Amino acid sequence: MFKFLGITCEQANEICNKAQYNEANFTEKLKLNWHLLVCKVCTLYSKQNNTLTKVYKIKANECRKQKFCLNNKEKELLKEEMKKTSLQ
Amino acid sequence: MSETNQPHTLSPDLWVDNYADYLYNYAVVRINNNDLAKDLVQETFFAGLKSAKNFEGKSTERTWLISILKRKIIDHYRKINSKKGQAEIRMSFYDNGENEGNWIEERVPQSWNSETESDIENEELKEQIDKCINNLPEKYAMVFRMKTILEFETEEICKELNITPSNLWVIIHRARTQLRTCMEQNWFNK
Numbered sequence: 001m002f003k004f005l006g007i008t009c010e011q012a013n014e015i016c017n018k019a020q021y022n023e024a025n026f027t028e029k030l031k032l033n034w035h036l037l038v039c040k041v042c043t044l045y046s047k048q049n050n051t052l053t054k055v056y057k058i059k060a061n062e063c064r065k066q067k068f069c070l071n072n073k074e075k076e077l078l079k080e081e082m083k084k085t086s087l088q
Numbered sequence: 089m090s091e092t093n094q095p096h097t098l099s100p101d102l103w104v105d106n107y108a109d110y111l112y113n114y115a116v117v118r119i120n121n122n123d124l125a126k127d128l129v130q131e132t133f134f135a136g137l138k139s140a141k142n143f144e145g146k147s148t149e150r151t152w153l154i155s156i157l158k159r160k161i162i163d164h165y166r167k168i169n170s171k172k173g174q175a176e177i178r179m180s181f182y183d184n185g186e187n188e189g190n191w192i193e194e195r196v197p198q199s200w201n202s203e204t205e206s207d208i209e210n211e212e213l214k215e216q217i218d219k220c221i222n223n224l225p226e227k228y229a230m231v232f233r234m235k236t237i238l239e240f241e242t243e244e245i246c247k248e249l250n251i252t253p254s255n256l257w258v259i260i261h262r263a264r265t266q267l268r269t270c271m272e273q274n275w276f277n278k
Contacts, residue, residue, distance in 0.1 A: 008189025010181040017261045021235065023242060045197045048276075052268060055208050059217050060237045068116045069109045070126065078130060079104050085134050086100065 005034040012042045020053045095145025098152075103133055107150055111157050117238055118161055118248075119230060120222075128164070132157040158248060165249045168226040180265065200276040213275060220270035224263055231256060232263035 007015070012035040018024040019032060036043045070078070111132055116125035135156050143152060180195040182188050207213065221229050221237075231249070234240045235256070242253055251259075 008181070009191050010189040013180075013265075014257070014261050017264050018257060020264075021242075021260075041191055041196050044199065048197060048200060048268070049264070051200075051208070052264070052271065055213065055217060055271075056236045058208060059214055060239055062214065063117070063237050067109075068113045068122075068125075070112050070129075074126065075104050075108055078108060078133065081130060082100065082104065082133055082137065086137050 005031050007031045007035050009035075009039060009042050012036070012039065013045060016042070016046050016049055020049060096143075096148050096152075097145060098136075098140050098143050098149055100133075100137055100140065103136070103149075103153070107153055108133075110150065111153060114154065115157060115161065118234060119164060120233060124164070128157060128160045131160055135160075161248070162250055165227070165230065168230070198272075198277065200272070216271065216275045217267075220267050220274065223270060224266055228259055228263040228266065231259040232267070235260055 012032055015024050015028045015032040111129045112125055115128045136153055182190055234245045242256055246253055246256055
């Protein structure tokens with residue numbers, strides 16, 4: 001009856017990764033959860049994957065605050081190069 | 089004619105002061121390589137100068153320059169995408185036979201140290217993530233960074249890099265698999 005829910009561990013991993021971004025659809029989530037009920041290894045993988053996602057989110061928050069700029073010397077050099085190019 | 093309907097004009101003399109940082113920031117967060125990002129900004133300005141006569145004034149100067157930079161980033165992505173012989177992920181699953189899709193015994197995930205959860209704000213951990221991301225093949229690192237660190241929408245990344253959503257998910261899956269191994273070896277089970 002529930003044969004359509006059967007997936008391999010590899011497929012469960014793929015869905016689990018997609019689910020980290022909330023982009024697994026309803027059927028995929030159903031298949032994943034069904035698989036996790038019967039597979040302890042994938043349950044551990046899934047738990048560890050959630051931990052990694054938390055770590056990546058902390059990194060993402062940090063990166064959002066960062067602003068990258070060119071220094072004045074680099075800007076002056078760029079202006080000179082542009083002048084040369086426009087004269088050619 | 090209202091001011092908003094006026095065609096936009098180009099002022100190349102002001103590009104560096106007005107847009108260099110914006111373009112540099114745009115490039116560096118995507119490719120995570122300062123020197124290459126600087127080169128792309130310079131190439132964008134040069135390309136802008138060369139094609140200035142084609143500027144129709146329909147978009148702002150900044151939007152027009154960004155569209156040039158986007159094409160440069162796609163070119164870079166295509167270049168790294170065509171490179172062969174890059175690090176391949178170690179297979180974790182049987183790829184044929186009756187066990188196809190099941191874990192290979194020696195690749196089964198192992199439990200991590202118990203303090204893992206409480207340690208995730210650690211500064212050294214963030215440094216280790218950077219190292220692991222930088223060890224990824226460039227293509228994987230770029231897509232992973234855009235999706236996970238910059239938190240772009242799937243559609244946006246696919247449009248920017250001219251890839252399909254299935255391509256994206258394959259790359260994300262491979263990147264996360266490699267990152268997991270790297271983090272496990274260098275942090276969680278060190």
